[in-house]
Amino acid sequence: MPDARSLSCPHCGAPAEPGTGRCVYCRGRLATVSCPKCFALLFDAARFCPSCGAPRERTEVGDGEIATCPACRGRVLHVRLGTASLLECADCDGVWIDAADFERICADREAQAAVLHRWTGHGTAPAGPVRYRPCLRCKKLMNRVNFGRLSGTVVDVCRGHGTFLDVGELHAIVTFIEAGGLDRARAREMEELREEERKLQALQAQRSADNQAINYSSRAWSRHDLAQLIAMVQRK
Numbered sequence: 001m002p003d004a005r006s007l008s009c010p011h012c013g014a015p016a017e018p019g020t021g022r023c024v025y026c027r028g029r030l031a032t033v034s035c036p037k038c039f040a041l042l043f044d045a046a047r048f049c050p051s052c053g054a055p056r057e058r059t060e061v062g063d064g065e066i067a068t069c070p071a072c073r074g075r076v077l078h079v080r081l082g083t084a085s086l087l088e089c090a091d092c093d094g095v096w097i098d099a100a101d102f103e104r105i106c107a108d109r110e111a112q113a114a115v116l117h118r119w120t121g122h123g124t125a126p127a128g129p130v131r132y133r134p135c136l137r138c139k140k141l142m143n144r145v146n147f148g149r150l151s152g153t154v155v156d157v158c159r160g161h162g163t164f165l166d167v168g169e170l171h172a173i174v175t176f177i178e179a180g181g182l183d184r185a186r187a188r189e190m191e192e193l194r195e196e197e198r199k200l201q202a203l204q205a206q207r208s209a210d211n212q213a214i215n216y217s218s219r220a221w222s223r224h225d226l227a228q229l230i231a232m233v234q235r236k
């Protein structure tokens, strides 16, 4: 439970909405991604994660990286959360995670989770206008991917370079993985493959039935033609 102090903005004193990372009045930071386990946002005063109970662990390493945020072109800072390493935007709080680091974060929570970078192209359209963002590394526009196909969290992926996540999305993804989401996604994928196979078989059966019908009708026509030919010959 956040105490009374954490319910008012330390920057301007305005009442702070619980669960939001920024003050709605002065845009000052209220909470930062500080849980090394589930990547939840923690109020500065909180020593333990309200979602999973892990102790806060966040180190701002600095801005050694010369890179800009794919979402807002803000300055990104290198942040360490336990063993995880990421670049965080000082303006919009979005995070960039290099491909290998992201796969390790997922794999640490799920043995076969190195799946996202193979799943590009399966993205589903999110609600609202789609804005494609440039990769932080190569500047090419990234793919929008519904993480694990079922999570509903749409992230930006440049295959091989990394993943960009809006504020709160890393926590949502880790929560999805820990709830067995990727197992469900794999089961769904198998089911879809089987369904495709069934459709293909039905189509092939239909096609061979159609071919038989065509053969039969062409035979019928040629018999008809033959009869006409015979009638013509007989008339002579």
Ligand SMILES: [Zn+2]
Residues within 6 Å of the ligand: 009, 010, 011, 012, 013, 014, 023, 024, 025, 026, 027, 028
């Ligand atoms: Zn404020």
Ligand SMILES: [Zn+2]
Residues within 6 Å of the ligand: 035, 036, 037, 038, 039, 040, 049, 050, 051, 052, 053, 054
């Ligand atoms: Zn946590």
Ligand SMILES: [Zn+2]
Residues within 6 Å of the ligand: 069, 070, 071, 072, 073, 074, 089, 090, 091, 092, 093, 094
């Ligand atoms: Zn940003």
Ligand SMILES: [Zn+2]
Residues within 6 Å of the ligand: 135, 136, 137, 138, 139, 140, 158, 159, 161, 162
């Ligand atoms: Zn790239």
